[in-house]
Amino acid sequence: MIRLENICVDFGGVRAIDNVSFEVDAGRITGLIGPNGAGKTTAFNVIAGALKPTTGRVMLDGQDITHLKPHQRANRGLARTFQIPHEFSRLTVLENLMAAASAPVGENVFNVLFRRNLFVAEEREIYKTARDTVRLLELDHVRDEKAGNLSGGQKKLVELGRALMRDPKLILLDEIGAGINRTLLGKLADKIKLLNIERDLTFCLIEHDLDYVSRLCDHVFVMAQGQLLTQGSVEDVRRDERVIEAYFGGGKYEAHS
């Protein structure tokens, strides 16, 4: 579905991503793991369009989308959440979700001022989807609360809710689990699996908790120091010497223990 081709990203003199190529298959839940600073979030930014790669191409369903801006990619079915919650802080939870929906008629200034009856039907649909999504994520009790007042975990759920509002093909989840308590995390995993099966949604997620990753993902890519180290099932990857070395620094620490 989404394919990175020979992506390089330079930040000044630092090469954050070094010639990385991989493809996320449609219908799957794919994981992207690796130690801190491996370039995982940078890769997400390249996919979502927040960052232009220095070289390389981003392909969506066989089409080159490297030149597209983030909102154009979003309108082609790409949705994402952020590692640090980026909620619309002064909007209520329900508004956060409704604002994320695509509203081509209601976002036209002329319609808003002079032809208000035009967007009524569209708004009704957006409201219904938002209401159902709020229920799905069990945020009902804070529906009319300003999103800025929520807890960190709840904000993460709002992020996911906004992504779902767009009825996307692919959702990029950047550490959706960080800061969420265990019980909710379990529920969230079930929900992601359910969405994957029921709505045929493709997920690609960054996560540090390998048990969580193994519970969700069919396939993982491992990144380290800007490069793609290996890929495969979680169990295979976990046994891979190079992965262990990337995570724990290999022999250097073994000498001490």
Add this chain to the structure above:
Amino acid sequence: MELTGLFFYLVSILIAGGIYSLLCLGLNIQWGMGGVFNAGIAGFFATGAYASAILTTSTSAKHIGGFDLPVLAGLLGAGIISGCVGWAVAKICIRLKSDYLAMASIGIAEILRLVIVNESWLTNGSLGLSGVPRPFAGLASGRTADIVFLVFIWVIVIAVFFFSQRLYDSPWGRSLRAIRDNEQSASAAGKDVEKFRIQTFAIGCAIMGIAGGLSAHYFRFLSPSATDPLLVTFLVWVMLIAGGSGNNRGAIVGALSIWFLWSVTEIFTNRLPPEWITRSSFVRMLLVGLLLQYVLQRFRAGIIPEKAPKLRYSEEE
């Protein structure tokens, strides 16, 4: 006698308050809803003032125009021209982050001011434009004309208020507020951030232009001093922040209350010994600053804070 004097004093306060309400409503669309920092209000105010004045005055040998159009056409022109200038400015510098945009907009206001002072073929330079007509001039004369003007201006304020409410209470307004709160995730949700911000800036500037036009018609005379950033830009910001950024009612309440305080303090400062009077405007500015501090301590989000628009759909099905 005392009473009628007081009455007409009140009328003049409410007229200026109406002009400030319009400026606040314009700024509220830009900053309150869109998070676009415009520190060049005076420039767009002046653009509108000159546009309307040039369109409505009778022909003069000293400068261009004198199109002798009706006042309403002049005001419409003021809105359109100011809006277009705003649109062009936004097209160039809307991508700047808020603090840089603020600096750029100060610069643009200064450019507009210099154009007004120096291009005398257009604006008659520092001599200014005189004989700017009042609307419905035949209806009343002398002081009663002020009452007519008061009604006229508040009809426009109310119209612009409903216009702003329509923008606020709409999917457009919701997406705009989302962009204000977080640009990155708004664009990840498919919003064309730049387009929204350009629209916001142009609409706000158009309203500021109408306010400028009204002030020209009220004073009947226009000179480059109308672009004083202290009285236009700074005071309008104070009004909006105190009244409640993001709330159209708050914008009007802020404009009226701050303007009322500003005017009433004038009564007292005018009784000061002569050597103090020259300094009084700074003292008043200080007072307004202190008041803003107090309001922000007491009411974080202004007197009437932002409120989510009512949902059109109750729990159905």
